[in-house]
Amino acid sequence: MxxxxxxxxxxxxxxxxxxxxxxxxxxxxxxxxxxxxxxxxxxxxxxxxxxxxxxxxxxxxxxxxxxxxxxxxxxxxxxxxxxxxxxxxxxxxxxxxxxxxxxxxxxxxxxxxxxxxxxxxxxxxxxxxxxxxxxxxxxxxxxxxxxxxxxxxxxxxxxxxxxxxxxxxxxxxxxxxxxxxxxxxxxxxxxxxxxxxxxxxxxxxxxxxxxxxxxxxxxxxxxxxxxxxxxxxxxxxxxxxxxxxxxxGKTLAGPTIQERVSVCRTHFEKSIAWKGPRVGIFEMRRHYANYFKGLPDFKPYRMLLVKEENIDTIHSILDEVAHKYRNIEPVGEMA
CATH class of the missing domain: 3.20.20.70 (Aldolase class I)
Structure with a gap:
């Protein structure tokens, strides 16, 4: 129905x-x-x-x-x-x-x-x-x-x-x-x-x-x-x-780290496009921890992301995250 x-x-x-x-x-x-x-x-x-x-x-x-x-x-x-x-x-x-x-x-x-x-x-x-x-x-x-x-x-x-x-x-x-x-x-x-x-x-x-x-x-x-x-x-x-x-009736595999980074990046780019660079960068900061929840020792990257004000540098940090965690399964996934 x-x-x-x-x-x-x-x-x-x-x-x-x-x-x-x-x-x-x-x-x-x-x-x-x-x-x-x-x-x-x-x-x-x-x-x-x-x-x-x-x-x-x-x-x-x-x-x-x-x-x-x-x-x-x-x-x-x-x-x-x-x-x-x-x-x-x-x-x-x-x-x-x-x-x-x-x-x-x-x-x-x-x-x-x-x-x-x-x-x-x-x-x-x-x-x-x-x-x-x-x-x-x-x-x-x-x-x-x-x-x-x-x-x-x-x-x-x-x-x-x-x-x-x-x-x-x-x-x-x-x-x-x-x-x-x-x-x-x-x-x-x-x-x-x-x-x-x-x-x-x-x-x-x-x-x-x-x-x-x-x-x-x-x-x-x-x-x-x-x-x-x-x-x-x-x-x-x-x-x-x-x-x-x-x-x-089947459970779909959770997103890969590449997909997490890709969607986070899309969200970031849309944020800048809609709000302008300054506000877009600032308001995206509340989302990073959630996109990468369950990744071991992620805190240093999160700190970098929430402090950084340069768009290109933020993209570089996201590239580094994708590379570093490429073989790691996040813990605490959807069930």
Whole structure:
């Protein structure tokens, strides 16, 4: 059975890339797309920033044809601002609009946006309705189980948001109070899938970091697809590996050191092309450790990469890494 959001056909059991602040930018999305992700989202964008025409917020609207299908995710605390931001974002030409009701960080939640709306479902419903009416695109939502253990209200959220027109719901299996600590609990996600009133696709998110988990949880929790976030950072191959296992029942070999270097280099080059040399070099620094995780004694190379400011020298260091580790299997691979 194909999963559909509006008229967007995502195929059978789609794998989605989560919108991650300072991570899910076009350079990162490029390497994930090459690894076979089925749908992606931009980094979340502040409705206030869009309305004020802030350069950082506007830059996040950049999407490219090869990325499709892609959604723009927005967040905010004011209904009118969310409506206006939806109109602005729609003009950027995404395939869908997504609302963030899940972000737990203080700068967002303490301003009444993101997961804070889980404390005021009536306002969440009104805000969602305003977004749905402000665009011709399908609207989806990403949220959490609830604010804390005493207010796990995502079942009510799912029913009420479906009733006003959202076309898919992604649920992160933690409360806001948990942030990213502890283990994600998907049992409520399964309850929502089993609710006969729920007709829209339900995607699970949180802690999927291996082929085994993806395969087991697909069956155990009966979801329509999986959204992967942190596990894809420095390891975009997770999409390829999960899809291969679903298609064949066989485990694909992990990337060689040559492939790790090649994809890291592509990410680096795209980063410079999109952000300019200074910012591109600086913002790539957070990714090196993840691309080369599991390589023995890699720290000296990582230190060189995060300090270096010359593009050619960074390429030379990557060449050296490829040569030095050419016969070494990284430890702690995907399972």
């Amino acid at each position: 194909s999963v559909k959001i509006g008229n967007i056909d995502l195929g059978e059991f789609p794998l989605l890339l989560a919108p991650m602040e300072d991570v899910s930018d076009p350079p990162f999305r490029f390497v994930c797309k090459q690894s076979g992700v089925d749908m992606m989202y931009t980094e979340f964008i502040s409705s206030e920033g869009l309305i004020r025409d802030a350069a950082k917020s506007r830059a996040k609207l950049d999407i490219f044809e090869y990325e499709r299908p892609i959604g723009i995710q927005i967040f905010g605390s004011e209904i009118d601002h969310m409506r206006e931001a939806t109109e602005i974002a729609t003009l950027a030409g995404p395939d869908l609009m997504d609302i963030n009701y899940g972000c737990p960080v203080k700068q967002v939640a303490c301003k009444g946006a993101g997961s804070a709306l889980l404390q005021d479902i009536d306002k969440m419903v009104k805000m969602t309705e305003a977004v749905v009416k402000a665009t011709h695109l399908p609207v989806t939502v990403k949220t959490r189980l609830g604010w804390d253990d005493n207010t796990k209200n995502v079942e009510e959220v799912a029913e009420r948001l479906q009733d006003i027109g959202i076309q898919a719901l992604t649920i992160h299996g933690r409360t806001r109070a948990q942030l990213y600590k502890g283990e994600a609990d998907w049992t409520l996600i399964r309850e929502i899938k089993r609710n006969p009133r729920i007709k829209i696709p339900i995607f699970g998110n949180g802690d999927v970091d291996s082929i085994q988990k993806a395969a087991d949880w697909r069956l155990e929790y009966e979801i329509d697809g999986i959204m992967i976030g942190r596990a894809a950072i420095g390891y975009p191959w997770i999409f390829r590996e999960i899809r291969h296992f679903f298609n064949t």
